[in-house]
Amino acid sequence: MSTYDQIAPIANKIIKKYDLCDNCLGRLFSKQLHLSSNKLLGKKLKKNLNSIEKCYVCKNLFDNLNHFLKFMLDASSDYSFTSFSVGAIIKPSIVDRDDFIRSQFKLKGIDSVKTDITKELGKLYSRKTKKTIVHQDPEITFTVNLKDETCQLRSKSITIFGRYIKTKRGFPQKQKSCDNCYGKGCRVCDFHGIVEFDSVEGVISKLIFKKFGGTTAKFTWIGGEDKSSLILGSGRPFFVKIKNPNKRKSKLSEITINSIKLHKMKLVYESPKKSIKFNSTIKVNVSTKSPLESKTLKKLKDLTSFPVIVYEKSGKRTEKKIFEINYKKISKNQFSLKIKAEGGLPIKRFVIGDDITPNISKILQTSCECQEFDFLDVEV
Numbered sequence: 001m002s003t004y005d006q007i008a009p010i011a012n013k014i015i016k017k018y019d020l021c022d023n024c025l026g027r028l029f030s031k032q033l034h035l036s037s038n039k040l041l042g043k044k045l046k047k048n049l050n051s052i053e054k055c056y057v058c059k060n061l062f063d064n065l066n067h068f069l070k071f072m073l074d075a076s077s078d079y080s081f082t083s084f085s086v087g088a089i090i091k092p093s094i095v096d097r098d099d100f101i102r103s104q105f106k107l108k109g110i111d112s113v114k115t116d117i118t119k120e121l122g123k124l125y126s127r128k129t130k131k132t133i134v135h136q137d138p139e140i141t142f143t144v145n146l147k148d149e150t151c152q153l154r155s156k157s158i159t160i161f162g163r164y165i166k167t168k169r170g171f172p173q174k175q176k177s178c179d180n181c182y183g184k185g186c187r188v189c190d191f192h193g194i195v196e197f198d199s200v201e202g203v204i205s206k207l208i209f210k211k212f213g214g215t216t217a218k219f220t221w222i223g224g225e226d227k228s229s230l231i232l233g234s235g236r237p238f239f240v241k242i243k244n245p246n247k248r249k250s251k252l253s254e255i256t257i258n259s260i261k262l263h264k265m266k267l268v269y270e271s272p273k274k275s276i277k278f279n280s281t282i283k284v285n286v287s288t289k290s291p292l293e294s295k296t297l298k299k300l301k302d303l304t305s306f307p308v309i310v311y312e313k314s315g316k317r318t319e320k321k322i323f324e325i326n327y328k329k330i331s332k333n334q335f336s337l338k339i340k341a342e343g344g345l346p347i348k349r350f351v352i353g354d355d356i357t358p359n360i361s362k363i364l365q366t367s368c369e370c371q372e373f374d375f376l377d378v379e380v
């Protein structure tokens with residue numbers, strides 16, 4: 001006896017007791033028969049029966065899927081993407097009746113009614129839009145709520161790497177968060193988490209929102225700087241993760257906005273999970289309390305022999321290597337330093353001598369102050 005012949009009497013028994021639509025009946029046996037269309041199988045199993053009034057399990061939900069397809073099309077009209085997946089929220093009573101039938105007739109290893117609904121919605125959407133259904137890592141995830149008749153869409157974040165060069169002083173690196181939501185995104189800030197765009201972060205965010213849409217932009221900076229610092233050479237690298245982007249591809253050419261030049265931008269898989277090691281070449285202008293003698297300055301050369309130890313208020317202790325150090329006397333109370341060091345050395349504290357040993361003030365045996373510091377290059 002073929003599997004179909006074994007199944008037919010069970011199916012008959014079920015439909016004698018319960019009205020089921022083609023989808024719900026077919027679903028109970030399609031896996032066993034390795035068939036992909038529940039609907040066709042259901043139809044076949046019911047060949048001798050008149051059509052039913054209302055499906056006991058789904059209340060004819062499957063006849064109504066085009067209505068929900070429209071919600072999906074509306075929700076995604078502003079997004080460009082290639083792959084998607086569908087989830088659904090359905091009334092618990094439907095799930096209960098589905099479970100009841102399955103346990104009553106001891107049917108195992110079959111799709112739930114919810115799985116079937118999402119599959120059908122996926123097929124409909126894919127047929128209409130030519131987008132691909134994927135189950136792992138889709139670009140767009142729909143959650144169709146058949147209970148409330150709504151559809152939510154989530155767009156997978158994208159991450160961009162780039163470098164910025166700052167040729168004018170006065171731009172802070174970071175942007176202050178929106179006062180209303182502390183950066184999470186709200187109506188006041190148009191869900192961006194920031195309201196002003198007058199920093200490096202602001203300039204990059206603005207450009208990115210224009211190109212990709214999206215809600216918030218989360219930055220991972222390779223090192224930090226002062227508002228008054230210049231960033232020269234090939235610039236400081238950064239990663240930025242854009243949440244809920246509308247577009248996933250765009251041309252990223254070199255551009256200069258408000259003296260901030262962005263270049264080497266490209267889409268990357270994700271922001272780095274661990275902090276990235278980098279080296280910075282920094283030019284520092286230092287003023288001293290007592291007049292300087294050239295032979296005292298010579299002592300600064302010793303800084304390359306041992307790492308500098310940085311103590312944080314939290315009790316954390318880090319070591320930073322200095323690879324090269326050069327100095328130039330400018331006047332009797334002023335000199336400039338060119339340092340190549342491991343990234344993350346707090347320059348101002350290193351000059352003053354704030355919980356860092358050795359430090360410039362201590363070596364020169366006079367109070368020193370950092371007037372200004374610029375980044376000549378950042379290497380990763």
Ligand SMILES: [Zn+2]
Pocket residue numbers: 020021022023024025055056057058059060061062
């Ligand atoms: Zn049904």
Ligand SMILES: [Zn+2]
Pocket residue numbers: 178179180181182183184185186187188189190191193194
């Ligand atoms: Zn806000």
